[in-house]
Amino acid sequence: MNSPNILLLITDQQRWDSLGVYGAPEAQTPNLDKLASEGIRFDQCYCNNPICTPSRASLMTGGELPDHGVMQLEDVLDQRQMMFPELLRQAGYKTALFGKQHVSSRVIEHRERHPNDGFDTYQWCHEPAIHTGSAFNGYAKWLKEKNPNFLQELGEKGRRIGHFPNELHATRWTADATIDFLNEQSGGDTPFLCIASVFDPHDPYDDYPKEVAARIDQTKIRKPIPRSDDSTLPKGILLERRMGYMARHPQDEADIHDLRLGYHASISFIDEQFGRILKTLENADLKENTIVIFTSDHGDMLGDHGLMAKGAFFYDPCTRIPLLIRWPKQIKGNQHTNAFVQLNDLAGTIVEAAGISTPLRKQFLPHSKSLLPYLTGQNICPPRNTAICAYRHTGYGNSSKGSQYIPVSATMLREGDFKLCLYHDEANDDLSAEGQLFNMTADPYETNNLWNIQEYQATKRVMIQTILDWIDKREGGLTRFQSDRIPT
Template identity: 30%
Template sequence: MTGRPNVLVIQADQFRWDCFGAAGNPDVETPALDSLAADGVLYTEAFCPLPVCTPSRYSLLSGRTVHQHGGWTNRSTLAPGIDTFPRALRRAGYRTSAVGKMHFTPTYLDVGYDCMVLAEQHGPGRYDDDYHRDLRAAGLAPVVDLLDQEEHLRGSAAPAYWTTYGTGRSDLPEAWHSTTWIGERARHELDAWTDDGGQLLHVSFIKPHHPFDPPAPWDERYDPDALTVLPGWTEAIPDQDQRYGNEYFGYEGLTEAALRTAMAHYYATIGQLDHQVGLLLDRLRDRGLYDDTLVVFTSDHGEYLGFHHLLLKNGPMYDPLAKVPLVVKFPGTRASRRDTSLVSLIDVAPTVLAAAGLVPADPLPGRDLADPSQSRACVFAENRHGPAAFMARTATHKLLAYDDPALDAFYDLAADPCELDNRIADPACEELIGELRDALANWVLFDTPPPVHLDERAPTIDAPNVPPRDPARHAEHRHWFAARATESAAHPDFAPWRG
């Protein structure tokens, strides 16, 4: 083994924890992730700290909870003075790079990466990043993605977009799809690795985040009628979730047939992602670097995918949303083990630092996943989308506490794994509910969350691919993509959504 292990962090976006083969999914084909799990540890009870992209990503990088780092929304900046594992590795002499979706403000925010090659999706980053500059140079626009993600363009989408819940074939060829673009540039970064260790690469895919738009031929990979509907699907939105029935789409009209079509395309985007992961791991093996590399695969949050008749991610912190896939292959070992202990994405930073032989600059609340002596009885999460919400979850029970106590919920997961029987008012549960409320109170002070930290002028990396901070350039770039999207959407032959 080399003196210092390499680190490869592979991150997906909106990846439901049970949607790959090693996690028990009966339909989706993920040979690369299954192989990685066979060489490492599959954590079956891993949770994100907040089920929104940027806050969760800042927690993964910093090893801190969201109420500690203050990045509450997708439009926030990691506050100065908060250390990250990329910064710590860079100080220790590591070569650090990132490829794909980071979702920072500003786009090329310096969190410790020497090099960043970005492919963004939501917000201003789309009009700064490398991917969209490459698309524009080729005369291409990701129309399906623009119509789904840009609020001012959604009205241009055809009726089929709404009835299929935005699921269909990408208008881009596979070679230009974000998953392929990210995978190719990540392999280019791996090709620059030397044989003496001390390198970090963070690869972050946009998918399987909506829209569920795999390119051809991936979009035909799964027959919707042959798929197994996942646990938790209900024929209608339960009364407890009615207030979320019109988030992003109107889910009251979601039929099982429409859900199956969404699942087929969601699985296809996962299959395409898995293919690119396989190419990355093969590149490590071909270079003789695989065994000496710490490999982490995870996601920033989950996806309902029909749970309680919902799609996407706006709603309560039920397990399909709060749980994430987590596989860790430690350097020098091939464990092939399932770990059912409660873990969190805040554990990734201390795990990476420990593998590199480094000590955090400040104490972190997470734990080194390689140390079996460390464990927790309860895992926590929080959310600021809508009413403030907090989750305290043990191996068998879950408390969801809101700033409006009338919304509170308590579930006995052993008897009710689909979280349909709210027992918050059950006298038999009063003692356990009180214990979880106390645990939450000890975890965070409810009435003093830090404000969202946003600094569009924060330091960015110094690299030739970082565009100047020019509002006129940004606006012109945005206008070009909007014009292409509306023009394409109005064309009678543009029909990417399949019913």
């Protein structure tokens, strides 16, 4: 067998600095840290959008935000779009999904599959507490066999159920199902793509097995980055802070500490279960020819800058995500790079590693930059000089009238030492460009906004023009701002 197997491990809402290998003092992640030591760690990986659906659509199609048409949380991926597993399936791979997909609205996904998702085995679970009656819900079927009383309780209480038992946790189910699949591949000649996609550490933050909390040294839990003066913030961030779906969440010091404890406990449990999966690769004699990729769809603010979860802001805790890749046949191990990469680059990387022809990759994945040269030890220029993250009225708020999208459009550019965040739509009712500019080398916590500092105006103008060019090329002039209106 020449084509490598692919094992893609995905978490939900996991910020980059939540693993020991990324320097998190409170992290208990020995298995993922070991995975990094055996492969390559990407230190500057950014999502394409800081909300689940558009971000995952970018991952699965290889497209940047405008390319696939999924802009908002409840958008639906067009049926003509091709997901990269379909390309692998057509190339002879056996393909499987266990867990969350979310390239379209969950309301659609629980009723019907995307015709080009490409999975031979499809055991879906959007979130453990909802859509338990879906015909695709593998977790609910598993629970019905193991403990029907708990399944009923879960249906009645939903997210209010609190701590899940270890043996009934959705992350445990994902690991068990993945392990069964891997064991079935042992000794076979057909390459496989297996995606294990868990819902945690997404809120609610108290769904981890209760005993796992003892692993976390609470004295090492970091305090949040202080809240910025509201007068320095763009209207879009202020609107998100007031209207975001977690805006009413308590933000006193004790509450933030508790949710951070739950967050890291969930990650520790994920690490344990993913560790079981990685051990199975070894036991099934699949490790050497399997590319293992670990990542997430976006991050979580956890109270940093006075913000919760995710939304119309581009601070690193929200947009920068972990990315670890191991390929024993190619990567020596203990490597890392500061090159800019984005979540949608994984599609092109996987498809090229599978040996799919260049014309097909260019046809279906024109904006996905392959990371394969990093995995094969070639000395090349970085695939990207910049990273762009776009928010287009993406997430809904906490209105009592139901899901209402927050009217904010904004775009982030990460280039060189700098990050620029441009807010350019309805939130700015006076049509004046607002934003943030940070020197990420000198100010990694993003506390010193250089937007109005005179010596950085030239940098600001060039970066804004780069954003406007990107918008014009991909979205047909969505923004109402022109370069001659950029304040100096």
